[in-house]
Amino acid sequence: MSRHVTPPTSRTRSLLVLVPLLGSIALASACTTAEDSPDATPSSAAPTTAGAATNPSDPPSSSASAPATIPTSAFVELPTELRKSPRRTTPVEEALPKLCANEFGTGGRQVTASAAMTVTYKKAGEPETNVPQGMIHQTIFTFEGDGASAYMTRLRTAVQACPSYDHFGSPGTVKSRALSGVGDEALLLDRTWAGTNLNGDRTGGSSSSQIAVARVDTTVTVFDDQGWEGTSGDPAMVDRVVRDGVRTIDAWQR
Helix, strand or coil, X not given: CCCCCCCCCHHHHHHHHHHHHHHHHHHHHHHHHHHCCCCCCCCCCCCCCECCCCCCCCCCCCCCCCCCECCHHHCCCCCHHHEEEEEEECCHHHHCCCCCCCCCCCCCCCEEEEEEEEEEECCXXXXXXXXXXXXXXXXXXXXXXXXXXXXXXXXXXXXXXXXXXXXXXXXXXXXXXXXXXXCCEEEEEEEEEEEECCCCCEEEEEEEEEEEEEEXXXXXXXXXXXXXXXXXXXXXXXXHHHHHHHHHHHHHHC
16 A cells, blocks of 8 residues: 655755754864863974964963964074074974973963074084084063963072972082063073083083073063083073074064
8 A cells, every 4th residue: 555755845844954954063063162172282383383382281372462473583593603503493392491390381371372493503713513512492482461471470480499400310400590681571590410421421520501581572582502412501602692582572573
């Protein structure tokens, strides 16, 4: 016996189309939520692309008003007579120094961009065949609101709580002081540790290097000086680089 099937009305057809459409919208919303989750891990950015937060647990704010891109031109460049090799892009996690903990990577949710570059330097007048004198990692953070000032406050507190640290197996000490005449505020850290040779054996002496941090309005830059192969860095070079770096950032912000 045949059954009579009533053709769908126009209202029924509309409902049938609406159901899968609603499913698609729900799926798209779920994907967007997952990408914007506070637990999502952002990728590190090259200096010429949109930046990302340094600490994976502290992603940038989605309502950021500060620049979301840090160009290569915002980074300091050494003059030819002091430059052993061209500056190169470096992952932020590798460029930031570490003492007792993650003192320099606590930008928080107010970070809108971050990027880093490394420059290798030499002594003026030295032949090209000589090994470099050292290298300096420069990291730049941009913040929204009062994030840059808050970063400097947290950093000073963290450094004061770390008078000594483990420097790759050697005991190290840290002393900090304000650096006047540099940006809106600046901090200079002196690191000293037990000297070792290339085999890791104690030499009986000590080595030292510096970290400089400066704020320029809503931007913070961190310079980490490392002497070549564990030797001491050059304080005069750090002083020059941080002052030139602040002027470079100031020019970029204008």
